[in-house]
Amino acid sequence: MANASSATKDAALATAAELLVERADTILAANQADVSRAEAAGVAPSVVDRLRLSEARIEGMAAGLRLVAALPDPVGETLAGWRRPNGLEIRQVRVPLGVVGVIYENRPNVTSDAAALCLKAGNATMLRGSSAAIASNLAVAAVLREACDKVGLGADAVCLVEDTSRESATAFMRLQGVIDCLIPRGGPSLISAVLEQATVPYVIDGAGNCHVYVDASADLDMATAIVVNGKTQRPSVCNATESLVVHRDIAGKWLPELADALPTVTLVGDEEALRVVGSPRMAPATEEDWGTEYLDLRLSVRVVADLNEAIEHVRRYGTGHTEAIVTRDRSAARRFQREIDAAAVVVNASTRFTDGEEYGFGAEIGISTQKLHARGPMGLAALTTTKYLVDGDGQIRS
Amino acid sequence: MANASSATKDAALATAAELLVERADTILAANQADVSRAEAAGVAPSVVDRLRLSEARIEGMAAGLRLVAALPDPVGETLAGWRRPNGLEIRQVRVPLGVVGVIYENRPNVTSDAAALCLKAGNATMLRGSSAAIASNLAVAAVLREACDKVGLGADAVCLVEDTSRESATAFMRLQGVIDCLIPRGGPSLISAVLEQATVPYVIDGAGNCHVYVDASADLDMATAIVVNGKTQRPSVCNATESLVVHRDIAGKWLPELADALPTVTLVGDEEALRVVGSPRMAPATEEDWGTEYLDLRLSVRVVADLNEAIEHVRRYGTGHTEAIVTRDRSAARRFQREIDAAAVVVNASTRFTDGEEYGFGAEIGISTQKLHARGPMGLAALTTTKYLVDGDGQIRS
Numbered sequence: 044m045a046n047a048s049s050a051t052k053d054a055a056l057a058t059a060a061e062l063l064v065e066r067a068d069t070i071l072a073a074n075q076a077d078v079s080r081a082e083a084a085g086v087a088p089s090v091v092d093r094l095r096l097s098e099a100r101i102e103g104m105a106a107g108l109r110l111v112a113a114l115p116d117p118v119g120e121t122l123a124g125w126r127r128p129n130g131l132e133i134r135q136v137r138v139p140l141g142v143v144g145v146i147y148e149n150r151p152n153v154t155s156d157a158a159a160l161c162l163k164a165g166n167a168t169m170l171r172g173s174s175a176a177i178a179s180n181l182a183v184a185a186v187l188r189e190a191c192d193k194v195g196l197g198a199d200a201v202c203l204v205e206d207t208s209r210e211s212a213t214a215f216m217r218l219q220g221v222i223d224c225l226i227p228r229g230g231p232s233l234i235s236a237v238l239e240q241a242t243v244p245y246v247i248d249g250a251g252n253c254h255v256y257v258d259a260s261a262d263l264d265m266a267t268a269i270v271v272n273g274k275t276q277r278p279s280v281c282n283a284t285e286s287l288v289v290h291r292d293i294a295g296k297w298l299p300e301l302a303d304a305l306p307t308v309t310l311v312g313d314e315e316a317l318r319v320v321g322s323p324r325m326a327p328a329t330e331e332d333w334g335t336e337y338l339d340l341r342l343s344v345r346v347v348a349d350l351n352e353a354i355e356h357v358r359r360y361g362t363g364h365t366e367a368i369v370t371r372d373r374s375a376a377r378r379f380q381r382e383i384d385a386a387a388v389v390v391n392a393s394t395r396f397t398d399g400e401e402y403g404f405g406a407e408i409g410i411s412t413q414k415l416h417a418r419g420p421m422g423l424a425a426l427t428t429t430k431y432l433v434d435g436d437g438q439i440r441s
Numbered sequence: 442m443a444n445a446s447s448a449t450k451d452a453a454l455a456t457a458a459e460l461l462v463e464r465a466d467t468i469l470a471a472n473q474a475d476v477s478r479a480e481a482a483g484v485a486p487s488v489v490d491r492l493r494l495s496e497a498r499i500e501g502m503a504a505g506l507r508l509v510a511a512l513p514d515p516v517g518e519t520l521a522g523w524r525r526p527n528g529l530e531i532r533q534v535r536v537p538l539g540v541v542g543v544i545y546e547n548r549p550n551v552t553s554d555a556a557a558l559c560l561k562a563g564n565a566t567m568l569r570g571s572s573a574a575i576a577s578n579l580a581v582a583a584v585l586r587e588a589c590d591k592v593g594l595g596a597d598a599v600c601l602v603e604d605t606s607r608e609s610a611t612a613f614m615r616l617q618g619v620i621d622c623l624i625p626r627g628g629p630s631l632i633s634a635v636l637e638q639a640t641v642p643y644v645i646d647g648a649g650n651c652h653v654y655v656d657a658s659a660d661l662d663m664a665t666a667i668v669v670n671g672k673t674q675r676p677s678v679c680n681a682t683e684s685l686v687v688h689r690d691i692a693g694k695w696l697p698e699l700a701d702a703l704p705t706v707t708l709v710g711d712e713e714a715l716r717v718v719g720s721p722r723m724a725p726a727t728e729e730d731w732g733t734e735y736l737d738l739r740l741s742v743r744v745v746a747d748l749n750e751a752i753e754h755v756r757r758y759g760t761g762h763t764e765a766i767v768t769r770d771r772s773a774a775r776r777f778q779r780e781i782d783a784a785a786v787v788v789n790a791s792t793r794f795t796d797g798e799e800y801g802f803g804a805e806i807g808i809s810t811q812k813l814h815a816r817g818p819m820g821l822a823a824l825t826t827t828k829y830l831v832d833g834d835g836q837i838r839s
Contacts, residue, residue: 046779127801131790138782140812219636223812238617238640244813265835272837380830381444384536392529392833401838402829403525414538414621414826415642416813428812431800432778435790437663439670440799 044200045139045165049116051194056112056159059190060105063155066186067101073182074151081175093149094176104155104183107406111159114405117423118165132434137427139165141223144243146171146215148229151179157228158187158201160408164426167200169222171215174207181205216241224416224426226408246421249412250336251281251364253394256353256379258370259290263297265391266369267304270342272393273367274308279338281410282365282397286333286343288353294346295319305342312344320344333360350375354382361385364412365397386412386419442598443537443563447514449592450561454510457588458503461553464584465499471580472549479573491547492574502553502581505804509557512803515821516563530832535825537563539621542641544569544613546627549577555626556585556599558806562824565598567620569613572605579603614639622814622824624806644823647810649679649762650734651792654751654777656768657688661695663789664767665702668740670791671765672706677736679808680763680795684731684741686751692744693717703740710742718742731758748773752780759783762810763795784810784817 063070074096081091117137124134143166145157154170161168172180184203191200204211216225216237225245227237237245255273257266273284289298298319302310311328312320325344332343333356347353357366367389368379376390387397397420399407404422411417417425461468472494479489515535522532541564543555552568559566570578582601589598602609614623614635623643625635635643653671655664671682687696696717700708709726710718723742730741731754745751755764765787766777774788785795795818797805802820809815815823 045782125801127799131794131799133800135817141782242636244811246813262835268835268837276838376832384443384539385828387829387831389831390833392831392836393838395838396529396831396833396836397829401525401529402531403523413642415644418826419533419829428816430783431785431795431817433785433787433790433794434774435788435794437660437666438790438794439666440674440791440793 044167044196045118045141047165047196049118051196052116052163052165053112054194055162055190055196055200056108058193059155059159059187060108060112062186062190063101063105063108063183066182067098070101070179070182070186071096071098073178076178077151077176086175090149090175094151094179096151096179100152104152107152107156108159111163111406114163114423116163117427122429129438130436131438134432135429136432137424138430140426140428142167142169142221143426144169144171144215144218144222144225146212146225146227146229146233146237147173148233149173149176151176151183153228154180154183154203155187156406157226157408158184160406160423161426162191162200164423166223166426167202169202169204169215169218171204171212172207177205177207212236213240216243219243228409246409246411246417246425247413248281248409249364250362251283251397251410251412252285252334252336252360252362253282253365253367254286254288254357254361255284255367255369255394256288256357257290257293257297258350258353258368258372258375259292260372260375261290261293261369262371263293263300266297267301269367269369269391269393270301271304273395274305274342275340276393276395278340280395281336282395283338284342284367284394285335285337286345286360288345288347288356289316290353291315291346291348298344307340309341310344311341313346315346316344319346336362350378354379357383362412364410365389365394367392367394386410442565442594443516443539445563445594447516449594450514450563451510452592453560453588453594453598454506454557456591457553457557457585458506458510460584460588461499461503461506461581464580465496468499468577468580468584469494469496471576474576475549475574484573488547488573492549492577494549494577498550502550505550505554506557509561509804512561512821514561515825520827527836528834529836532830533827534830535822536828538824538826540565540567540619541824542567542569542613542616542620542623544610544623544625544627544631544635545571546631547571547574549574549581551626552578552581552601553585554804555624555806556582558804558821559824560589560598562821564621564824565600567600567602567613569602569610570605575603575605610634611638614641617641626807644807644809644815644819645811646679646807647762648734648760649681649795649808649810650683650732650758650760651680651763651765652684652686652755652759653682653765653767653792654686654755655688655691655695656748656751656766656770656773657690658770658773659688659691659767660769661691661698664695665699667765667767667789667791668699669702671793672703672740673738674791674793676738678793679734680793681736682740682765682792683733683735684743684758686743686745686754687714688751689713689744689746696742705738707739708742709739711744713744714742717744734760748776752777755781760810762808763787763792765790765792784808
């Protein structure tokens, strides 16, 4: 698998895309079984919706496979190379991780999206989806396995765990020596299960309590556009804006304008923000608000005296995902970018851009909020490791 | 700490180097207490030797601090930068990890060596040494803390855990949210404690069951030099050669020559090697031999029919550290480098070169045998992470 050519891997992805569309009826029938079971069990409609496939969603999955096939192969890239005084030539080259485990929740499209990225990076994939989606996942995995088999990679290049018991999830996270890297794709309870139970190496796609700090010197129309976009364009995702920090000098003038521009958003604020915006448009923020990733149409608002206080607030409550400043002051921008420790530190743009496709990676397997291995949007490179190739002509160490 | 200038960090290291030499008497007195205690407890002389400091060793530690001060600062390096179609400019820059924990055994010089590298990379350091070396470690740490304080970084840039109980080691490995990266420096029992107990992210410096495969086409004098160097130049280290794999076509001629060139080395081999070298010069190898990192003057020898068998053997018994081939055949060299998955895959050179200084990194904090974050010799860059700096002029996501 690790030594498969790009052509073979791309052929597997193209074949899988074709088969997905060809087998849409089988996949939809399997999916209907999952959906009916969930509905009978009284599962929330929003959860059922995540579970539900359609012809259009299957076309989308196939398009995703073709998109990944079209991306450059990360394997074999030379990252650095140099010659030592003794004549040894050293190259650091990208190689696959080996076996990537993906544990995820109810979306059956993750089955093909995640496997495609792992496969393109030369990894074998072990998938462990939810019990609710098992029939759908098996149907999608069967297609992926058939495609891998057809091009000679072997069906086991993609494996799906059939046992969806809680015990199997725990066992999956503890496959030391089998799984080289575990990637959880799901909500806070999945993430904390991995943090507590996993013994294999993992990359965490954690919470985003993302702030926008609007500086005294900000272009206020720009600030409004950036906060409205960050908060409302897609509130349920990790790079949505959750908290606003505003410089005192502009709070009085700008916060009422902003409140008008966010008619669907619940606002909570500190005393000073409350004085400006007034009740009932704004409610008092509690200590808990500052640390909460709402993933909803709700925004906390804090007024600060200066950049120091803003940086202190973001350091205290941020989760290291994405933090933004809106400013015309070059020195404030530089200080914010230098002193805030997060995967992405943004000047004069929406927090929503922290994303593999927006960064130009073509696709993403997730957004890492940890510091080791990968940090921020993870494209194909995050699914690889490196090795050193050392070439000599008889060198020995003295 | 993360925003300290290179000049400040280098001044801390230079000051610490001066103070180490100035305070040599105090440090040696503390060390004498550790040594006497160990001797009274009947600790093995080789362990006492690791514990023992001398004026020369202290000079060596000071020289190490100056060497690290002279290395380029990794923090602030831009690894990549590009502009997106919407005008956003994205840069990936190197930043410190934050707090690096180092847990180690009896060598008091690790206290200054490890802290120096962590400090240079902009990290705060939490050190946890052994109980046997506690007085020495406290004396060395006091000097480092004083130096950090003098230059304005604050003494707590370097902390040493005073409680050396087993419980404190376990607690140290579980400081989630405090330690950003844990680096164990020690033997197999320390490594397995970390693998079993740590909940903080770590980088493992694991075992090296390093092979040399001598191909049919090898320059046999070169092969002898490489095996002798790999096995005997420093047998106790992880990049020493532990196992020899030999092509059948040259085994008969070359193995007896090699045995003569390794008069101090115990040889164990498979049936075919035994037939060639004869008893008592060679004893039969057991299954356990193939998987053992001897760290001693002992070498296992396996005869294979071809490159396939050699690759299969190395894949089965290797630990992913360093694997070497000696060959004149370009295609065999390329296949070996492509198909062997290890931190370093070497052609025609000693396995002993897998080392930060030999790679030109100036110094190393260890050699990673894991695949995430860092693999192979770890220089200052392995003690950093990255963040994305995103610069816009009002971009919002549509």
